[in-house]
Amino acid sequence: MSTDAREEWHDWRERRRAAISGPYGPLALAGTHWLADHPDGRIAGLPGHWTAGDDAVVLRAGPDDGLTVDNKPAAGEIRLGPDADPASTRVTSGERHLLVLRRDGDWAVRDFDPQSKARRSFAGIDVYEHDERWVRPGLFRPYAQGRTIQVRNADGQRRGLGLAGELAFTLEGDEHTLQVAVEGDGSLWAVLADATSGTDSYRFRFLRPPAPAADGTVTVDLNRILLPPCAFADHFLCPFPPPGNTLSVALRAGERNPTVR
Secondary structure, eight states: OOHHHHHHHHHHHHHHHHHHHSTTSGGGEEEEEEGGGOTTSOBTTBOSEEEEOSSOEEEEEOGGGOOEETTEEOOEEEEEOOOSOGGGOSEEETTEEEEEEEETTEEEEEEEOTTOHHHHHEEEEEEOOOOGGGEEEEEEEEEEEEEEEEEEBTTSOEEEEEEEEEEEEEETTEEEEEEEEEOTTSOEEEEEBOTTBTTTBOSOEEEOOOOOOTTSEEEEEGGGOBOOGGGTOTTOOOBOOOTTOBOSSOOOOSEEEEEEO
16 A cells, blocks of 8 residues: 555544544434434423424423523524534534424434534544555446435335445456445445354444446545444434345455444
8 A cells, every 4th residue: 555545544434533533423322213203292302392394393482491592592493494413503502402303204303413423433434444455446227217215224114215326346356236226426335245244343334425426437445445434333313235236255344343442
């Protein structure tokens, strides 16, 4: 591995660790509360009164609740849409950020707490050593029309997973393909498992290659395989790999498991 590649690898690992361990990173997620499970609007451990409407969550709060909305004390009835980022939610309770989430038409409130047990016990991420043989030329082959399939999620429920095409690459002369989604910036996203999953590495992982070139070519750096958010906190809804995305090869590359104190 060249010096530049080694430095880039270590920089990537440090950026990744900082993102995971930040005050409102995945480790801070202390709960996901589906409002359908709380028809009276009360969520244990969270102040305020939360109800789901057709197009918004309605929060009713008063001075005794200690909530702020848009950095002002919450008072009366406030309509809330989905939040984009746990670091910049509209609703806060002290240092806790309360994120409004909508998934498949259902509303939830996520509680991000910098003092979460998972964040306090986090010691790092166990990662396979970088190996240049895991950097492979790939080819993205888009479907004629996008498709949505139902896959099981980490909470046991089945939800839709949008897929836009397949990503092909070779390892030791054999072609492997993964069904992938295309993100808003054009980059690709695959949920995959392999022969190490559940033994040498977490039960499934993510791969996020950059946006392909106009001809579909793209570099597939398997050294950048990521742990899903649910590897760090139990309250995420990560999708399991779709059919065909469990590879027979052992991908001893990328992130393996979180480590704790």
